[in-house]
Amino acid sequence: MNLFEYTRADTLEAAVGADGAILAGGTNLLDLMKIGVATPSRLVDITRLPLRGIKDHDGGLRIGAMVSNADLARDPRILARFPAVAEALLSGASPQLRNAASTGGNVMQATRCSYFQDPLSPCNRRVAGSGCSAIGGVTRNHAVLGWSDACIATHPSDLCVALAAFDAVVEIAGPTGTRSVPMAEFHPLPDAVGVPPALAAGEVITDVTLPDPGGMARHARYVKLRERTSYAFAIVSAAAGVHVADGRIVAARLALGGVAARPWRAHAAEAALIGQPRPWTPLPMPPRWPCRVPRRPATMPPRSCWHSASRCVR
Numbered sequence: 343m344n345l346f347e348y349t350r351a352d353t354l355e356a357a358v359g360a361d362g363a364i365l366a367g368g369t370n371l372l373d374l375m376k377i378g379v380a381t382p383s384r385l386v387d388i389t390r391l392p393l394r395g396i397k398d399h400d401g402g403l404r405i406g407a408m409v410s411n412a413d414l415a416r417d418p419r420i421l422a423r424f425p426a427v428a429e430a431l432l433s434g435a436s437p438q439l440r441n442a443a444s445t446g447g448n449v450m451q452a453t454r455c456s457y458f459q460d461p462l463s464p465c466n467r468r469v470a471g472s473g474c475s476a477i478g479g480v481t482r483n484h485a486v487l488g489w490s491d492a493c494i495a496t497h498p499s500d501l502c503v504a505l506a507a508f509d510a511v512v513e514i515a516g517p518t519g520t521r522s523v524p525m526a527e528f529h530p531l532p533d534a535v536g537v538p539p540a541l542a543a544g545e546v547i548t549d550v551t552l553p554d555p556g557g558m559a560r561h562a563r564y565v566k567l568r569e570r571t572s573y574a575f576a577i578v579s580a581a582a583g584v585h586v587a588d589g590r591i592v593a594a595r596l597a598l599g600g601v602a603a604r605p606w607r608a609h610a611a612e613a614a615l616i617g618q619p620r621p622w623t624p625l626p627m628p629p630r631w632p633c634r635v636p637r638r639p640a641t642m643p644p645r646s647c648w649h650s651a652s653r654c655v656r
């Protein structure tokens with residue numbers, strides 16, 4: 343690991359514009375530093391900033407960038423109004439990691455392309471213009487949509503797929519002001535020479551807003567295919583929901599994960615579904631895994647890793 347300076351931001355103003363890498367839960371950044379892929383000269387720790395709230399916002403929700411994946415997955419409003427978001431979160435990583443991983447860090451996590459994670463392999467995403475080792479190499483888990491000759495990597499987040507399906511917006515504070523970017527467009531696609539950064543220097547994600555879900559998000563689902571049923575990134579995933587009125591689909595949302603450098607909104611498929619008759623009987627929400635772990639004792643703090651069953655939210 344390279345030598346680096348560590349600073350802790352006590353206010354958002356101190357973090358915005360700071361010269362260094364933002365450190366949230368550290369579950370991705372510190373791993374990349376240990377293997378020599380990330381070599382920041384300074385870390386700016388934002389874990390003490392007041393960005394841990396989940397607030398009601400215009401009929402939807404405003405999720406602070408430091409809300410942990412675990413806290414978000416068990417928030418009663420997420421479970422009731424956006425169950426696909428909770429399903430996406432609980433399908434990712436492990437309980438220990440979800441306790442540490444933040445919303446902003448999940449959005450900003452790096453690709454899992456194995457050549458990107460090997461500092462000895464040429465990689466345009468790591469070193470612009472060095473080439474892409476994946477093209478002509480092992481391409482399991484690589485992109486089938488939106489790729490270029492410079493990079494064929496995918497974005498690995500499950501959470502972002504569900505957020506993109508329901509029109510979430512990433513709220514950003516930077517040295518020149520604030521800006522809002524739809525989640526479905528936040529992660530840049532590769533161009534002819536490389537991959538532009540999602541954030542400009544000094545920018546910090548402060549929140550992610552989810553608009554009023556209407557009737558649809560309550561019945562939406564997240565489905566993930568992976569090599570084993572726990573602790574693995576998606577080979578492909580989907581967040582999907584429809585709103586049916588008088589037996590016909592009046593609104594549809596479909597976002598795909600594991601297929602591109604960003605969560606991929608399938609707008610043409612959504613449009614094709616509108617007006618179609620409902621040809622199926624609605625599926626009930628799946629039961630939680632039968633859980634044999636005794637209830638958490640009242641003395642144990644809720645953030646403790648008490649359960650390991652990935653779908654259990656007790």
Ligand SMILES: Cc1cc2nc3c(=O)[nH]c(=O)nc-3n(C[C@H](O)[C@H](O)[C@H](O)COP(=O)(O)OP(=O)(O)OC[C@H]3O[C@@H](n4cnc5c(N)ncnc54)[C@H](O)[C@@H]3O)c2cc1C
Binds near residue numbers: 411444451498545546
């Ligand atoms: C073994 C393992 C398995 C995993 N499996 C899955 C999985 O199945 N599905 C899945 O979705 N994820 C998975 N993950 C990824 C995990 O969800 C991410 O590592 C985590 O969400 C990152 O959050 P963090 O707070 O730890 O970010 P950090 O590691 O602190 O930061 C990650 C990146 O985001 C930047 N950053 C963080 N916060 C901000 C902010 N507010 N503004 C601007 N930049 C910011 C950092 O500078 C850094 O570049 C897995 C991780 C591991 C280690």
Ligand code: SF4
Binds near residue numbers: 453457473474475477
């Ligand atoms: S696919 Fe992208 S991340 Fe992977 S080696 Fe090629 S340029 Fe690097």
